[in-house]
Amino acid sequence: MGFFLTFEGLDGSGKSTQLRKLAEHLQSQGLAITVTRQPGGTHLGDRVRGLILDSKTEHLDPRTELGLMFSDRAQCIAEVIAPALHGGNVVLCDRFTDSTEAYQGGGRQLGSEIVLRMHETMCGGLQPDLTLLLLADFDKSLARARRRNNRTAAAGQDEGRFEREDADFYRRVYDKYREVAGREPNRVVIIDGDRSIETVHREISDLVESKLRTAGVLPALPGAGVR
Ligand code: ADP
């Protein structure tokens, strides 16, 4: 029931921009859409997000960080994602467990196994129907994220803790994302994020519409399947 779609990629790869545009596009087709994000997405999740992303949070043990990400996610599944899917909605989620595998598993070097085990325990193994992995130029993505975080910091919202990490950290995140995509080619689709916002949007909306038709969430096109 419903359809669960996640967006993944490095900071600044264009996930949030593309998610917003896709949500508007699908809504205009009369679909019921639920938009959420991790960390955040619930009242408790927003508090966890503040804690994890605040650059004043120091000495956070990687396993504590891992546990906080999964606490946030379990709450978001219980409060937002599961009820929306049961109601038949299309759920668009900005980051999910692949982020934890990439950032805590890869970046923080905890490895994939602990992340996948925690996913089973904390999330009941819930898997997205489709994951769009936005891969854009490494340096450009991080520079875009920094500019955006500087803007939000100027508005009083400090979300800069991950920005302190060096290029090696982000290289490990990037490599882990590619590993996940190679391991799960049926679920994870790589999208080239180094094109204009509109071009990327068109590719994503065409792909998602076709998946929604196959899943029966959107009606089949007239004549489709008739030979
Ligand atoms: P993410 O959610 O992946 O961190 P955002 O969607 O917030 O990324 O994008 C980060 C910044 O880059 C924003 O200022 C956004 O307007 C800009 N941006 C997003 N996609 C593109 C693109 N394809 N080309 C140029 N700039 C982009």
Ligand code: TYD
């Ligand atoms: P987000 O707000 O999506 O960042 P951005 O818009 O810059 O892509 O996520 C905030 C940060 O949290 C981001 O640096 C990635 C990190 N993160 C993890 O390390 N593990 C996780 O499981 C999740 C969901 C996010």
